[in-house]
Amino acid sequence: xxxxxxxxxxxxxVLATLAAIAYGVTQDGVMGTVGLVSAAVALSFLAGVNLxxxxxxxxxxxxxxxxxxxxxxxxxxxxxWSMVFALGAVVLTIGLVTYxxxxxxxLVVLLIGGAEWTAQAWAERASAEASYNSTVRSRIANPLxxxxxxxxxxxxxxYAFSRIMLWLSKTNTVIAFSVLGTVILAFAFVVAYKxxxxxxxxxxIVAVGVLALIAGGAAxxxxxxxDIHVYETTEGLQEEGAEICTSPEVFEADEKASQSVxxxxxxxxxxxxxxxxxxxxxxxxxIEAGAEDVLTLPRSNPNNIIFVNESSEERRLSVDLGTRxxxxxxxxxxxxxxxxxxxxxxxxxxxxTLTIGAPSITAEDGYFFFxxxxxxxRLNLVVP
Amino acid sequence: MQSASTFKNMxxxxxxxxxxxxxxxxxxxxxxxxQDTWDPAGRNAQMIHDLQWPVFxxxxxxxxxxxxxxxxxxxxxxxxxxAMPEQTHGKPxxxxxxxxxxxxxxxxxxxxxxxxxxxxxxxxxxECVVNVTGQQxxxxxxxxxxxxxxxxxSAPIVTSGQMIIPTDTNVLVRGTSRDVIHSWWIPRLNGKRxxxxxxxxxxxxxxDEPGIYAxxxxxxxxxxxxxxxxxxxxxxxxxxxxxxxKQLSEYEAPEPDTLAAAGEATYIAQCSRCHQVDGxxxxxxxxxxxxxxxxVYSGAAPNLTWFMTRNTFAGATWDLLIPxxxxxxxxxxxxxxxxxYLEGVPEDCxxxxxLREWLRNAPAKKPMYADPxxxxxxxxxxxxxxxxxxxxxxxxxxxxxxxxxx
Numbered sequence: 001x002x003x004x005x006x007x008x009x010x011x012x013x014v015l016a017t018l019a020a021i022a023y024g025v026t027q028d029g030v031m032g033t034v035g036l037v038s039a040a041v042a043l044s045f046l047a048g049v050n051l052x053x054x055x056x057x058x059x060x061x062x063x064x065x066x067x068x069x070x071x072x073x074x075x076x077x078x079x080x081w082s083m084v085f086a087l088g089a090v091v092l093t094i095g096l097v098t099y100x101x102x103x104x105x106x107l108v109v110l111l112i113g114g115a116e117w118t119a120q121a122w123a124e125r126a127s128a129e130a131s132y133n134s135t136v137r138s139r140i141a142n143p144l145x146x147x148x149x150x151x152x153x154x155x156x157x158x159y160a161f162s163r164i165m166l167w168l169s170k171t172n173t174v175i176a177f178s179v180l181g182t183v184i185l186a187f188a189f190v191v192a193y194k195x196x197x198x199x200x201x202x203x204x205i206v207a208v209g210v211l212a213l214i215a216g217g218a219a220x221x222x223x224x225x226x227d228i229h230v231y232e233t234t235e236g237l238q239e240e241g242a243e244i245c246t247s248p249e250v251f252e253a254d255e256k257a258s259q260s261v262x263x264x265x266x267x268x269x270x271x272x273x274x275x276x277x278x279x280x281x282x283x284x285x286x287i288e289a290g291a292e293d294v295l296t297l298p299r300s301n302p303n304n305i306i307f308v309n310e311s312s313e314e315r316r317l318s319v320d321l322g323t324r325x326x327x328x329x330x331x332x333x334x335x336x337x338x339x340x341x342x343x344x345x346x347x348x349x350x351x352x353t354l355t356i357g358a359p360s361i362t363a364e365d366g367y368f369f370f371x372x373x374x375x376x377x378r379l380n381l382v383v384p
Numbered sequence: 385m386q387s388a389s390t391f392k393n394m395x396x397x398x399x400x401x402x403x404x405x406x407x408x409x410x411x412x413x414x415x416x417x418x419q420d421t422w423d424p425a426g427r428n429a430q431m432i433h434d435l436q437w438p439v440f441x442x443x444x445x446x447x448x449x450x451x452x453x454x455x456x457x458x459x460x461x462x463x464x465x466x467a468m469p470e471q472t473h474g475k476p477x478x479x480x481x482x483x484x485x486x487x488x489x490x491x492x493x494x495x496x497x498x499x500x501x502x503x504x505x506x507x508x509x510x511e512c513v514v515n516v517t518g519q520q521x522x523x524x525x526x527x528x529x530x531x532x533x534x535x536x537x538s539a540p541i542v543t544s545g546q547m548i549i550p551t552d553t554n555v556l557v558r559g560t561s562r563d564v565i566h567s568w569w570i571p572r573l574n575g576k577r578x579x580x581x582x583x584x585x586x587x588x589x590x591x592d593e594p595g596i597y598a599x600x601x602x603x604x605x606x607x608x609x610x611x612x613x614x615x616x617x618x619x620x621x622x623x624x625x626x627x628x629x630k631q632l633s634e635y636e637a638p639e640p641d642t643l644a645a646a647g648e649a650t651y652i653a654q655c656s657r658c659h660q661v662d663g664x665x666x667x668x669x670x671x672x673x674x675x676x677x678x679x680v681y682s683g684a685a686p687n688l689t690w691f692m693t694r695n696t697f698a699g700a701t702w703d704l705l706i707p708x709x710x711x712x713x714x715x716x717x718x719x720x721x722x723x724x725y726l727e728g729v730p731e732d733c734x735x736x737x738x739l740r741e742w743l744r745n746a747p748a749k750k751p752m753y754a755d756p757x758x759x760x761x762x763x764x765x766x767x768x769x770x771x772x773x774x775x776x777x778x779x780x781x782x783x784x785x786x787x788x789x790x
Contacts, residue, residue, distance in 0.1 A: 266583035268560070284584045285507045285556040296528035296540055298517045300676065300683025301562050302582045353582070357677030359660075384526055384540035 005055035009047035016040035077130060079120055085113030116141065157210065160217020167220035245318040245340035248373035267351070268303040269295055271379065273311050273371055279379040295369075296382045303354045309344040315371050316341045319381065321356060322363025340372075356383050418598035421571045425597060426590040428504055428574040435500045439493055446489070504574065507586060510556040514547060518559070518566030518579045519682035520605060520767050521612035521750070522699035523547075534621050534628070541631045542660070544686035545700035546596075546615045547589075550624035555589040562682040563767075567603035570616050576602050591618035594721040596714055607751045608768065613700040623722030630726075631690055635663025638788050647785025650778050658685035658769075661789070681765040692729040692790035698750055698769075702738040709733035728790035736783060743779045745771045 002010060020036035023029070088110030095103025123137035124130075165173045187205070191197050270282045281295050297303045307317035318340035326335045341350045360367040360383040371377035394402075417423075424433040512533035517524045527533060527541040534550050549555045559568050559579040568587060569576035577587040591597060601612035619627060638644035648664075652672055656664070660674040677683035691697070695704045695713065703710050709730075716724045741749050752768025774782070 266580075266585060268584050284558055284586050285513060286510050294529060296515070296526075298515060298524070298526060298560070298562075298684075301517060301560060304582050355683075357675060357683060359673060361671070362673055382529070382540060384542045 003050065003055040006047050006050040009043055009050055013040050013043035013047055016043055076124055077120070077134075079117065081113050081117035081120060083113075085110060085117055088113050156214060156217075160214050160221075163217040163221040164213075166225040167223055169226055245316070245338035246372050248313075248315065248343070267306045268297060268301075270306045270308060271295075271317060271369060272308040273315055273317070273374070273377055275311055277311065277371075277374045277376045279369055279371065279377045281379060294380045294382055296384065297354065297356065299359060299383050300355065300357050303356075305352050305354060306349055307341050307344060307352060308349050309346060311374070312346055313373075314343040314345055315374065316343050317350075317352065318370050318372060319352075319354060320363075320365070320368050320370060322358075322365075322367065359383050418596075419571045419600060423572055425572040425595070426574070426592055428588050428590055429572055431500050431503055432575055435496055439497070442489060442493065504588065505586075507556055507588070509554050510588075511553045512549065512555045514549070514555055514557050516547070516557050516559040516568060516579065517562055517684070518568070518601065518605070518612075519562040519684055520564065521601070521608040521752070522686060523566075523568070523601075523612070523614045524684055524686065534624055537628060537632075539632055541628065542662075542687040543631070543690070543694060545613075545696050546617050546694040548617045548619060548624065548627050549589060549591065550621045551591050551594055551618045553590065553621075557587045557589055558584050559587065560584050562684055564605050565603050566601050566605050566612070568599065568614070569602045570597050570599035570614070572597045573616060578603055589616060591616065593718045594618050594620055594623070595718065596725075606767070607753060608699070611699055611701040611750050613696075615696065615700050617725060619722045619725065623726060626722075626726055627693070630693060635661065635689070638785065643781055643784035644788040645785075647781035647783070647788070650774075650781045651785050654772055654774065654778065655688075655782070659688045660685075662687070662689045679765065681767045685769070688786070688789060690789055691786050692788075693726075695725070695729055697739065698742055698746070701750060702742070703735050704729045704739065705733050706735050729787070731787055734783075734787060739783060739786070740779055743772075743774055743782055747771055 016036050016039040020033055020040055023036055024033040027033075088106050088108075090106070092103055092106030092110055095101070095106045119141045120137055123133045123140065126133050126136045165177070168176055191202055266284070268283065272280050272282070274280065283295075305317075309315045318338055321337040321339065323334045324337035325332050339352065339354065341352050344350045356367070360381060367381040367383060369377075369379040369381060421429075421436075422433065424430040510532070513528060513530055514533075515526045515528060517526070522544055524542065524544050525547045526543070527537050529539055530537050533555075534553070547557075557568065557577075559577060560583060561579040561581045563581065565581070566579045567576050568579055570589065573589045573591060574587055577585050579585060595618055597616040597618065599614045599616065601609060601614075603609075605612060638648055651659075651661070652664070652666055656672045656674055658674055658676040658679050661672070664672045666672050674685065676685040679685075686697075692704065695710070696702065697704055705713065713721070713724045738749075746752065746769040748771070750768065752770075753766065
């Protein structure tokens, strides 16, 4: 009548029912009664299922049923992906009510878990042989898993690196990563010359190192970046151009802001301040004969100019572009339109980009380059 | 008869293959091919030509040999069910020979190639400097003041679409771009050179004879890349001096109470925000200064001071001359070319159909991103010329005024 498996469930259901009655009669607590009744219902349901399937056993006489019985089917292999899938669903749900980033992470985890779970489940139906099914799964999933996994792994390591570098001060960053580079090199050296180390020990050390890096990156990321002082470029200081560009004094500005290789390569012109205090220029190809005192630049074009200071003092190159209209709360006013480099050391070079919208005839005295503090240094600029 | 029967005896595949090959060969022929790299018209292009012919010949011979051997092997040793032949590995003599031979061929090609590249980059013998600036989708050409270019240039000249150079003169083009990367290429005069924002690249030009040498932007640069053309017009030195004198001459206002005079007022009201006409003054006598940097993404628009002294417009895409007049210039013998070109665009030669269509709705004629409302990334600045919604009367006036610009 009762199968072996169902006896325990039937007995438990009866016991839960009795307990619910006893608890309900002797105690006032409703919750306890509800819990016990729920347990009785659940156990009764499971007992019913077990009775219906008769513990998934087949009669000994039914030989043909033995192979097709559920109990004869191989159990699915252990899988972490169902848990990953569930984790993704939870994170996704939390993301719905918290942050979009959490939602996206949940979605990604959910999709990865779902895809892997599907691939594994599909492979397990390929045959009754677990090892063959595993091969099938690998053949399908590995071409995707390896590159994506490598990309994610490298991304995490690089991101952790960047967080640590931005957390440390500039000097300490150089020191820390010089030391780290040396340690890695030394470790590689030891591994290369001690083949006996190529084992789990090596893998363990690398794993610990990577984990330490990730942990350090996470900690640094939570702590935030170091204070980075943003220096304005001279072009950014144009608002105060009249004060700065006519002065031989030092003003705070990023001297390297416009020193990129791209900006200083194939420049429109190189302007040199000689020891004698004269300005001269050079352009790609020969200089136009007879026009050494006039440089012509196209309008509305990002013209890169390299200033070379061959004088014996720190100097800046300034450009007088006439006047410009400054917007004020109470209206407008005309102010000198000056652009300049920062102070350039003796023998130094600096790049400045000039994009000039209006032609030089719009300025009363035309456009011209000059060097504050050096009267003789002047070079006319024509913008047609 | 024998050849006809031979053709009939060919298999269908062979006949189709021959037909396709013949079609490909014929497609490479053209009577009107102004951008022909195999027809050099100057010393620089000739240097390239002298290099590419032997390289092409060597590459062709090598290609034919390789393909013939491959075809022979495929046919000769195809699978006919024969037994697997004896397998061997390594043949040092053959391997060494097949390594040394290509290396020698490549060295033989590299030596003249490097020499030609160095010669093409030579700038010391420059006799004239011209600045070229690319932007979507036209070329601005300006001549800085200099002692070169014949008898010198006293003040900058700014034009567009057509670069005028004196014949038999080493011209150095200094090129850059205002927006995206473009590429300057006049195939009959030299190789191509990319024009990159923020950088100045140089390329030499020299034309042996007077004539028009066509080119085309060869770096994809946006919607109307195909409509970004340019021409180099080579004039005899005397004709070049006449052209310069015209470009540097004083502005002359149209006769009062004429259609052109009305066109001048319309021009100031509608066009002068972007297009410069040097010497033009408004009713108060103040110079009219265009500020295309406030209107157009590239910050520039063609200078129209002597618009009708060139014979193309809108990025050298359309002719200002009707076909008969155009042919008279393009096909003129070298001795007469300069005179015909310097005639400009007489009224009876004006291609008013294309010019009017352009003035009526430029973006409809040449695709441009001209709707500022859809240009958030350009802060509302248009790329190219927008539709100004001009009336037909305004168009008549502007055409009359522009005809006066010669």
